[in-house]
Amino acid sequence: MIDLLAQADNALDGLKAVGAGLGYGLAAIGPGVGIGLVVGNAITAMARQPESAGMVRTTMFLGIAFTEALALIGFVVFILLNFA
Amino acid sequence: MSEKVDERSTDFPQVSQLAEPEKSIVRDMLLRGLKISPAWLALSLVFWGVNGLASSAYGLGLIFANFAFAAALLTWAGRISVGALMFAALGGFVLRLAILTVAVIAFSKIGVFAPIPLAITIIVSHLGLLVWETRYVSISLAYPGLRPSQMTQRNRKEIK
Numbered sequence: 572m573i574d575l576l577a578q579a580d581n582a583l584d585g586l587k588a589v590g591a592g593l594g595y596g597l598a599a600i601g602p603g604v605g606i607g608l609v610v611g612n613a614i615t616a617m618a619r620q621p622e623s624a625g626m627v628r629t630t631m632f633l634g635i636a637f638t639e640a641l642a643l644i645g646f647v648v649f650i651l652l653n654f655a
Numbered sequence: 656m657s658e659k660v661d662e663r664s665t666d667f668p669q670v671s672q673l674a675e676p677e678k679s680i681v682r683d684m685l686l687r688g689l690k691i692s693p694a695w696l697a698l699s700l701v702f703w704g705v706n707g708l709a710s711s712a713y714g715l716g717l718i719f720a721n722f723a724f725a726a727a728l729l730t731w732a733g734r735i736s737v738g739a740l741m742f743a744a745l746g747g748f749v750l751r752l753a754i755l756t757v758a759v760i761a762f763s764k765i766g767v768f769a770p771i772p773l774a775i776t777i778i779v780s781h782l783g784l785l786v787w788e789t790r791y792v793s794i795s796l797a798y799p800g801l802r803p804s805q806m807t808q809r810n811r812k813e814i815k
Contacts (some may be wrong), residue, residue, distance in 0.1 A: 627675040654770040
């Protein structure tokens with residue numbers, strides 16, 4: 572009986588690790604799409620108005636960093652599920 | 656007699672010839688981060704002890720390195736072409752997440768690892784530095800890092 576409980580506990584730990592990994596991967600999809608949209612539109616803007624490329628790149632960099640914060644939230648959940 | 660036209664001469668500046676704003680943005684963010692880090696580390700020491708201090712310091716280092724690497728990558732790619740910029744932005748995102756993951760897993764093997772202060776530091780420092788920088792950039796997109804004047808702040812209060 573105790574062996575069975577120990578096995579179940581190990582299985583739960585494994586499932587937790589799998590869930591954390593899956594969650595992290597899924598959380599990175601949205602920001603990936605978001606960064607694609609940000610950079611794609613920034614490149615369109617730079618192609619249309621090359622003289623404003625500096626301004627566009629400033630906004631693009633901040634947009635990328637803000638979008639990446641979403642992935643970092645997924646990363647933090649991964650850390651907490653795996654190590655806390 | 657055919658006239659040779661220099662294709663490089665154009666009225667429009669090339670993307671690669673323009674200023675590289677990522678560097679100045681990240682320099683400002685790192686300077687502000689370094690200013691605020693001692694206070695954050697002291698709070699970590701008070702709330703979570705020495706392990707919390709070490710984990711917070713590691714988290715701050717990761718975020719600073721993440722910003723610096725992102726800026727360096729985008730600046731380098733921007734000098735090549737816009738296609739390289741697109742590749743660097745998307746590839747860099749995946750690469751930086753992978754590096755962060757490996758760095759945290761490696762750090763977790765060390766005895767001073769404390770997950771909660773590390774997690775809080777990563778989120779708070781990333782978002783805090785970004786919001787702080789955006790406040791300055793939003794004053795004028797053309798001049799990132801421009802400090803809002805006292806007059807601007809007074810006007811804001813009067814409008815409220």
